[in-house]
Amino acid sequence: MIVVEDVALHFGGIRAVDGVSLKIEKGSITGLIGPNGAGKTTLFNIIAGVYTPTYGRIFLDGDDVTGFKPHQLFPKGLLRTFQIAHEFFSLTVRENLMMVPAGQSGETLMNTFFHRGKVASEEQQVCQKADEVIDFLNLTHLADAPAGTLSGGQKKLLELGRKSCLNWAAP
Ligand SMILES: Nc1ncnc2c1ncn2[C@@H]1O[C@H](COP(=O)(O)OP(=O)(O)OP(=O)(O)O)[C@@H](O)[C@H]1O
Ligand SMILES: [Mg+2]
Numbered sequence: 001m002i003v004v005e006d007v008a009l010h011f012g013g014i015r016a017v018d019g020v021s022l023k024i025e026k027g028s029i030t031g032l033i034g035p036n037g038a039g040k041t042t043l044f045n046i047i048a049g050v051y052t053p054t055y056g057r058i059f060l061d062g063d064d065v066t067g068f069k070p071h072q073l074f075p076k077g078l079l080r081t082f083q084i085a086h087e088f089f090s091l092t093v094r095e096n097l098m099m100v101p102a103g104q105s106g107e108t109l110m111n112t113f114f115h116r117g118k119v120a121s122e123e124q125q126v127c128q129k130a131d132e133v134i135d136f137l138n139l140t141h142l143a144d145a146p147a148g149t150l151s152g153g154q155k156k157l158l159e160l161g162r163k164s165c166l167n168w169a170a171p
Pocket of ligand 1: 017
């Protein structure tokens with residue numbers, strides 16, 4: 001699914017990553033280990049589109065995505081999550097998911113006055129989808145809990161859930 005072909009990134013004289021090749025199969029769980037300063041984070045950043053490699057190529061599902069930016073990789077299904085999750089800690093788990101889909105009609109002040117029905121029905125649909133994701137993540141019992149109170153692992157699950165909500169078209 002992800003193919004890294006002879007990728008390098010040089011910062012001036014520092015060869016942070018130097019000629020890495022690897023293949024990640026669909027459905028696999030792959031780890032990357034190495035000593036401090038080995039270049040793991042830099043390689044992640046290259047694959048996630050934060051950096052363009054000095055040389056080498058990245059393929060995603062067979063497409064050459066070298067130099068693609070994170071927002072271009074996202075619709076192709078690639079997203080980087082972080083060691084420290086970035087939830088909105090005072091919003092509930094459900095609210096954290098509901099705020100993800102862009103272009104909701106309730107974002108426009110005028111709509112909240114003149115198209116209240118549309119705003120409400122859209123919000124209800126988004127809420128329903130959020131609850132489906134919450135069930136899938138086995139976080140049902142925490143749907144109304146402030147996201148800041150989740151454990152580290154639960155926050156990671158929430159972050160993955162937010163990714164799946166990004167694919168929703170505005171209803
Ligand atoms: N933006 C940068 N500019 C210059 N050098 C950098 C930059 N980012 C990383 N490096 C250097 O590249 C090398 C690899 O760093 P990187 O952060 O990728 O290592 P790492 O494997 O993630 O290490 P750790 O296990 O400590 O997180 C290090 O020598 C680091 O100092
Ligand atoms: Mg690192």
